[in-house]
Amino acid sequence: MLKLSIRDQRALVGEAELTAAIRDGVPALQLAQAGEERYADSQGWLNVDEWAGEEILANIERIASHIRETCDAFVLIGVGGSNNAARAVIEALADGSGPEIVYAGNTLSANAMNRMLKKLEGKHFAIDCIAKNFETLEPGASFRVLRRELAARYSPEEAASRIICTGTYGSSLEELCKTEGYTFVPFPTNVGGRYTAMTYVGLLPMAVAGIDIRALVRGASDMETALHTGAPEDNLALRYAVLRNLYYQRGYKLELLASFEPQFRWFYKWWVQLFAESEGKDGKGLFPVTAEFSEELHAVGQYIQDGAPLMFETFLDVEARQDSLVVMPDGKADYFDYLNGKDFYDINKAAFSATVTAHSEKLPCLIFDVPALDAYNFGQLFYFFQFACYISGSLLGIDPFNQPGVEAYKGWMFKALGK
Numbered sequence: 001m002l003k004l005s006i007r008d009q010r011a012l013v014g015e016a017e018l019t020a021a022i023r024d025g026v027p028a029l030q031l032a033q034a035g036e037e038r039y040a041d042s043q044g045w046l047n048v049d050e051w052a053g054e055e056i057l058a059n060i061e062r063i064a065s066h067i068r069e070t071c072d073a074f075v076l077i078g079v080g081g082s083n084n085a086a087r088a089v090i091e092a093l094a095d096g097s098g099p100e101i102v103y104a105g106n107t108l109s110a111n112a113m114n115r116m117l118k119k120l121e122g123k124h125f126a127i128d129c130i131a132k133n134f135e136t137l138e139p140g141a142s143f144r145v146l147r148r149e150l151a152a153r154y155s156p157e158e159a160a161s162r163i164i165c166t167g168t169y170g171s172s173l174e175e176l177c178k179t180e181g182y183t184f185v186p187f188p189t190n191v192g193g194r195y196t197a198m199t200y201v202g203l204l205p206m207a208v209a210g211i212d213i214r215a216l217v218r219g220a221s222d223m224e225t226a227l228h229t230g231a232p233e234d235n236l237a238l239r240y241a242v243l244r245n246l247y248y249q250r251g252y253k254l255e256l257l258a259s260f261e262p263q264f265r266w267f268y269k270w271w272v273q274l275f276a277e278s279e280g281k282d283g284k285g286l287f288p289v290t291a292e293f294s295e296e297l298h299a300v301g302q303y304i305q306d307g308a309p310l311m312f313e314t315f316l317d318v319e320a321r322q323d324s325l326v327v328m329p330d331g332k333a334d335y336f337d338y339l340n341g342k343d344f345y346d347i348n349k350a351a352f353s354a355t356v357t358a359h360s361e362k363l364p365c366l367i368f369d370v371p372a373l374d375a376y377n378f379g380q381l382f383y384f385f386q387f388a389c390y391i392s393g394s395l396l397g398i399d400p401f402n403q404p405g406v407e408a409y410k411g412w413m414f415k416a417l418g419k
């Protein structure tokens, strides 16, 4: 199970203050546990079973295994919440046994689009257009390009059989599926994009890539149970939500999520969207940023240690020794003999401990102990951060489920494009 510890040599928030703030946060926890009427159209993720029950998982596995048998490549068309969770897990864990996963619908760059199409040359492929409202420009434009690509290569029936759409019931996307004979699976109307990891949106592409989605869902369910039971003072999501709000009140305006495992690279994107869209509103909110250590210690490390005190840091520290590579001597005088016989696992851990010691002299450091980097723990992390984000947003006094600010640029863009 995920654990949380604090390293802060200046003890910015004392034990008594934290205990009192957690006590004050109990009503927010209880509201989140019960679910709130005012957010009824956004809480389909609270009970993992609602969109990841047996029937749905079996259907996902059936569709995925057909794609795995008939395709060399699979194109995930989606942006933001319609892409980030699946990509986070696929890029971290996929073993390459399934079709190559290609991403589209997340860019308007002609260069990136052409590179994407190039990856499909000479390959049999299928596409999944994932779009909640099917008005977003990037997935809509990519879907059209890829439909034409399929039509150029296959008979109309074969092309249609290679198209899946993940859309809401009653949407124009569902209508298109009915008319054209594409496979349709539901994008939950009661789950916002960034909360859809454990629904068709996240799970279908993961299953195509060979991820153990049952383990992922089990991890999420176990986390759901843990966060919905037990004493509030032991509730990890409440503790984390309270801490980040206390730091915010003390003037820290950024939360830096960091890890020494580059496998988290795409998970960062998911996490950034979750917190940025959920909390950045009404002139408030911590700005979520990320850093991939140890590499970025040699870049932003300087700023973290000595720059303006803008941020506190949250680490994801993976406990399990899942890989091993020992540094052996080669008889050359390179002055790295102090590494002889040492495993990269231990070298990486030494760098992590040293970093926390140095950074915690200047800023508060929160450390999540992640037992292992596998599907089960990704499930735990998804549910944990979603639930914590809900509580954190409530403590901040904003609606954690809408994103009205995103519309501002869209109005101007659609005007420019003559929509």
Ligand SMILES: O=P(O)(O)OC[C@H]1O[C@H](O)[C@H](O)[C@@H](O)[C@@H]1O
Pocket: 079, 080, 081, 082, 130, 131, 132, 133, 134, 135, 136, 139, 193, 194, 277, 403, 406
């Ligand atoms: O699935 P879609 O409706 O295309 O939405 C994809 C994404 O784009 C929007 O602009 C929203 O800001 C995101 O919350 C959403 O996840």
